[in-house]
Amino acid sequence: MAKTKTRAKAKVKTNVFEEAGVSPEAAVGLLGRMLLYRRFEEKAEEGYAIGKIGGFCHLHIGQEAAAEGSIGPLRPDDYVISAYRSHTQALAKGVSPSSVLAELYGRAGGASGGKGGSMHIFDAEARFMGGHGIVGGQVPLATGIAWKIKYREEDGVVVCFMGDAAVNQGGFHEALNMAAVWDLPAIYVVENNAYGMGTAFHRVSITEMVEKASPYGIPASSIDGQDVLATYAHFRDLVEEVRGGGGPRFVDVQTYRFRGHSMSDPVSGTYRPTEEVEEKKEHHDPIGILRDHLFAGEHLDQAGLEEMDAEARRLVADAEEFADNSPLPGPEALYANVWAEINPHGRLFFDGRGED
């Protein structure tokens, strides 16, 4: 969150709040949420380093505005579904930091009882529908959730997140076509961080992201996903359109990943130079950008910021305490919830121990 340069840049326009239709007070709220997401992911990073977290762990650091700006405008009864890079989106949809962190720690108190882990965070009550590990796999699921909304004649909306590489999965195309044909209330959001693992988007597509929904006749837009105000305003309008029966939408949210693809991958390398990452952190940090706007408009000062940051750290510390104290899932959990219905007749487990 470098100051000088970016603050100078921000000075020129101080009416950003009116432009976005977001009050400075609300903007301070957005900043607080993003600080929480940042500190949460740093805690996950730490937890992975010291072995409290295992498996694959994909951080959202640098992409906080994409989550907050797109999920912020939703109602609690709206749905969100995502891929494996979804800690922050879960928090944004109302899953508690304790529940997410406990899941990363593989504890019984985790969102998925410790069975899902970082890639499979689920919270039915918060209508956070996962947490899916197969690239593109969640996209048809989102279409199905939207199908249910139409089927039941409800006025909800589903927001489906995916990465930029997911648009090259056939399932993405099949799912968007059906959403268009049946006019379903779904917003398909590409968190376009320009890379799929080590592959730059333009190495696997000769067109721009915003083109990807054109064969289905789905209205598409691109937005600077590092600017939480613009992103929030854009989604506030989209959600209204879709809730009003406007049919599906496709949004290219342009963002950037400040860390490696997963905790086991390098931040930079042959696929992207260190300088690029540094430049992005310096000038395109979603937290830095909003902070500078608030400073420029004198809606917040350094002291206020530090207080907010301290609060974010406090929330994460509470989550950590909860997660540390949450018990490991007991051995009885091993065979629990494989089947929603254990039929009275016949054998369901074939390993000779399942029904012990």
Add this chain to the structure above:
Amino acid sequence: MAKTKTRAKAKVKTNVFEEAGVSPEAAVGLLGRMLLYRRFEEKAEEGYAIGKIGGFCHLHIGQEAAAEGSIGPLRPDDYVISAYRSHTQALAKGVSPSSVLAELYGRAGGASGGKGGSMHIFDAEARFMGGHGIVGGQVPLATGIAWKIKYREEDGVVVCFMGDAAVNQGGFHEALNMAAVWDLPAIYVVENNAYGMGTAFHRVSITEMVEKASPYGIPASSIDGQDVLATYAHFRDLVEEVRGGGGPRFVDVQTYRFRGHSMSDPVSGTYRPTEEVEEKKEHHDPIGILRDHLFAGEHLDQAGLEEMDAEARRLVADAEEFADNSPLPGPEALYANVWAEINPHGRLFFDGRGED
């Protein structure tokens, strides 16, 4: 092939040959080919009715111009690959009527030794690459054949046929994207007969066919596939562009199926009215249209036509004689060509009879 009406219509423009850059003599040749295809499919129809042909049998009647116009401009060393509705395309690529009909009859002398049947006609020598039964399944294969052409630095072209419903398969999108990214010499041809089985295209797409390649940046075009001259001219140009290194192309060839989806399906029904089919046969028969042009320009008369038709029937009769006399595959064929390499060690067949 109703005469009067259409002939009147045709009268107005007699320079169609110059327009298309196809000499009347060459056009007579195209007519002869299309007559062969028509008579061949009628023979298949008959063979199915009397039980000489089994399984699924999808006829191309009404779509002859799409095959002849698109394959006509190819070189023998170019490749064609298609779906399960491909008798006519095989003939157009140079597979002999005897070999195709014997395959339909399930005879040893068939293109695929009687093992493939109507849906799986293969001829490596003619570079007719099948005959594939999974909707959309051949499209990635075509991209791979084009990959080989680029890999070996050859100047060939691959033409890939698919139906209008195949564009809703994810594999179609994945395959076209890769062809675009790697700039491969492939022409993807939708034989757009407006229906996938009983489903009108516009019930499963809210956009036009020509839009379907837009996310990949592949140049796309639409053509009246009942007009063999226009189709031939269009493909002659496309093939030249692609052979010259122009990269992939996508073509919406608008045509119509005069028969049911397969021999086991009705010609018309709730999904399309009889009147529609009758109108198409009356005014959009590719053979009738070209015949009328030739008559109008006095390049052909009724007697000449009848002679050509007799010749087509003769060729089909020869094919029938060959197929009838071709032996059934012997029992030794059952286990032949499952494996290209029978390893000296270990068991490959597990039914207790394979290695008898």
Add this chain to the structure above:
Amino acid sequence: MAVTTYRDALNQALREELQRDPDVFLMGEEVAEYDGAYKVSKGLLDEFGSMRVVDSPISELGFTGLCVGAAMAGLRPIVEFMTFNFAFLAIDQVINSASKMYYMSDGQFPMPLVFRGPTGAALQLSAQHSAACETYYAHSPGCKVVTPATPADAKGLLKASIRDNDPVAFMEGELLYNLKGEVPDDDDFVIPLGVADLKHEGDDVSIITHGKMLHVAMQAAVKLEKDGIGADVLDLRTLRPLDVDAILRTVKKTNRAVYLEEGWSYLGVGAQIVSIIQEEAFDHLDAPVLRVTQADIPMPYAKNLETLAKPNADRVVAAVNKVLYR
């Protein structure tokens, strides 16, 4: 009791369950306006409308995933595959999403889904349309597998599958749709999953099978009777849950068994049944359990070759004679 075809029995089950529960809907290719490729859903569009009987694009992966999502959100989808041979395109959503969702979410998202359609061969449809697909669905936990062989079983088991709260791969057969049999009209005729059916009794040997091969097994039992050999014919009906007790009961009675199935031998269903029998009834076996399967090849088109490739009653009789050391 009324004599009904397998097709109409399925149609009745669909209609009754669509009537019974507004959350049930049917989606697939040609299921609505075309009445289904094999007319199983005849008339349902008119009765239930286009939100509940839905023609899909040819997007197997997509509409299967759509139905998984709809199930997450509380509906009870029925997916029709024109055949399970096309479901290879969708199997990622069946295995990675539907079959694992309930566990991954630790019980938050049950998956009350049915995937139904024909499995195995019809007549001369050749390699890409003739595979028996049971193995691909039975291997992974989280998905139940049902293979009805008669009209009554088709109706009773489909109703049970639709009411079940787990994903069910419900496997039919083109060659069964016209089969006639007695079917109870009763609206609540439900056959619980996990109960095998002893469809023929005899003391000398157990012929165990599932799906359309039941009818081949019955032919074999009749032939054997003429030779004075009595055969139990056990129709598993459901592969998961599996009625292991019924399998052990017949094997412990006859001490000899043959498993008959339509599909390929390597890791065909029979392999698992053999593995269970030899583990749980080892001392009761007087001979190895033999298996009769399709030829271990892709299905050829030519009628004469296809006939050679398919299992038949004579092969079953030969296997029975072998386990009887005759």
Add this chain to the structure above:
Amino acid sequence: MAVTTYRDALNQALREELQRDPDVFLMGEEVAEYDGAYKVSKGLLDEFGSMRVVDSPISELGFTGLCVGAAMAGLRPIVEFMTFNFAFLAIDQVINSASKMYYMSDGQFPMPLVFRGPTGAALQLSAQHSAACETYYAHSPGCKVVTPATPADAKGLLKASIRDNDPVAFMEGELLYNLKGEVPDDDDFVIPLGVADLKHEGDDVSIITHGKMLHVAMQAAVKLEKDGIGADVLDLRTLRPLDVDAILRTVKKTNRAVYLEEGWSYLGVGAQIVSIIQEEAFDHLDAPVLRVTQADIPMPYAKNLETLAKPNADRVVAAVNKVLYR
């Protein structure tokens, strides 16, 4: 002989075969610029260029089909799946196209293809990244299946698989990549498909396994030795072609067998091996063949649960004691 990791052994095999045959190319996600998700293809892009070591989009179905088409046209593609767990999206092209093409075309189009990548579980990757996928490929004729457990086998068998003219599913393991072992440097070190390897000898029981479970079997054999029990440990190495002779040899020697595998039990590979043993060595068995497998559940994330779910040496020892009636 040099001590090499499993990863480097694969890398050597790829390099040597890319050098040997200009028609061989490698395609998959991150195989080129990133050196492979698990660095198996390290350095190959620099040596062979971007037409022969090719980064693909995340389009499993598409690039698998692309490689099938390239094989039809005469090339010898190697497809890398980041794991076979992602190959469910591509399995239609593996089974319906690659495995049937040669037969459907009556021998006109051989399919010299290799599909390679890890199968089974690593550490805490949970349900969608941990499945052992052997069954899905071994069931259908037309596809060979290879599961090397050591660096030497990895190199020798990958070279053989690349030279083979049929599709080969070549299944590795994340947890094997760092494993060290002696590997012949010889450019023509090829291990023929279809030859199992007896990796430990003993007279009392046969532990038969494949893939990474070999190492669990070896641990069990050592533990058993301490109890005075001698175990044959037979590593099948290739599941199709299958070295049935070697299986029968060890079983006829010890009269007792346990099959150990990483995957699920229902129609796990062991089911087929059991079916073969009981059919072809019935009179030699002094006890049923027992199977040790993963818990019959999707793989959980929590470390303690994952540990409980995986097979281990103690479970193998327990099974051995059972077949020895101890």
